[in-house]
Amino acid sequence: MKIYTKTGDKGQTSLIGGTRVAKYHLRIEAYGTVDELNSYIGLIMCQDIDSHHQQLLKEIQDRLFTVGASLAADPEKSKMKIPDLHDADITLLEKEMDDMNEVLPALKHFVLPGGNTVVSYCHIARCVCRRAERLTVALAENSFVDERVTVYLNRLSDYLFVLARKLNMDFGAEENIWIPRI
Amino acid sequence: MKIYTKTGDKGQTSLIGGTRVAKYHLRIEAYGTVDELNSYIGLIMCQDIDSHHQQLLKEIQDRLFTVGASLAADPEKSKMKIPDLHDADITLLEKEMDDMNEVLPALKHFVLPGGNTVVSYCHIARCVCRRAERLTVALAENSFVDERVTVYLNRLSDYLFVLARKLNMDFGAEENIWIPRI
């Protein structure tokens, strides 16, 4: 089967459940941005980092598809069984942060993003995650969104921040902080 | 001549044809995002990939400037000769996909983005392309947009997906698929 179906050439597309909506519908914006985030997770994952982190990032990719399916399902119509986020998916991120924080110096200032390439990718992914969160919160204002989805994205951007710091430390790069100019 | 003209310091800018519009006008959002996409194409192009793909990506960059000029022209006022997209630009992408698909295994699941750096860049570019498509479709709702522009962007994101798979195969990386958790 061809990948290009041409069914979206007129600017509309289908939610799970079949409803046709414009491609600029907030629901599409939201899961389209989760897709963008997922691509950045893939970029981080294939750099030369600890396999423990790679394993977790792969699990996060799986969860982001779960998020995508949840966001793509028409809340009014879909009778399909959609995979669900669990509370354990959120606490897993929290546990990971707690573990990494144990070895990281306490922070009282903002960190200047950077250090090396993969650390920078984490910071970019963190910001794309927050962009996805903003769109998802906006969507939740007018339409049903599983509450775990916004919580998951909120926690994930914090995880990516801590991961950036941890990788920076592992690579022995300096951590530069922001000291406001008076 | 200096690159910085300061003419946009107050937040307005000119379309082709001279009309002044706010920088957050949907038309500017649309071609600004095509510009972002074009930068990602440049990033993919300068990685170590087959020269056939590089050549095509260079042609795509040219077409995206054509798309940019088309979007930047005030439909009411511009009397300037703007370069046009042709049907052949779209069928070229389709032919490329057909060729690549011949050697790729059939797909029945989503692919976890990643594999290696350039493959990941393709996935990111694919998502930026879809973001540009969404803005262009939104613009077309209220204002004239050449229909070929939205079709081209729709086809281009599919091309970038197939290119990601093809490069992944060429580099001998594993293709991980998404199996929904129940």
Next chain:
Amino acid sequence: MKIYTKTGDKGQTSLIGGTRVAKYHLRIEAYGTVDELNSYIGLIMCQDIDSHHQQLLKEIQDRLFTVGASLAADPEKSKMKIPDLHDADITLLEKEMDDMNEVLPALKHFVLPGGNTVVSYCHIARCVCRRAERLTVALAENSFVDERVTVYLNRLSDYLFVLARKLNMDFGAEENIWIPRI
């Protein structure tokens, strides 16, 4: 202290000054996008480029946090001393562009983004900067924004363009221009 405070789990957050706003508020979109831009600056900075450029990029990162603080302060309520942008921050970028332009060939056409990896990153950052500018201009329409913030972002995207050209030249890569197809 834990990085994740969970205070934003319901989709709201606090400006400097304490006012609670939705995370999709234009003010948050604006500084969230400046944060994304700052991450790209970090990515460019940690590539193998001249230390003069690295030093300037580090200063730009500092200024972007200043921009962030300025945008994050509730204009009605915040009594906090927020660090300010100075006119000199803007003229510094202009001087840098003038210096680089002296050694660069004059330009009469658009440049196809690309050349090598770091040059491509500059083009992407340039486009993210313009995205941040669009959001900031939109915000300024309904709410107070320090005028220097939009001017700074406008100048910064031009600086990133000239930097892209300069690095391209330093690395000896070809500069491809866009010749419109009739």
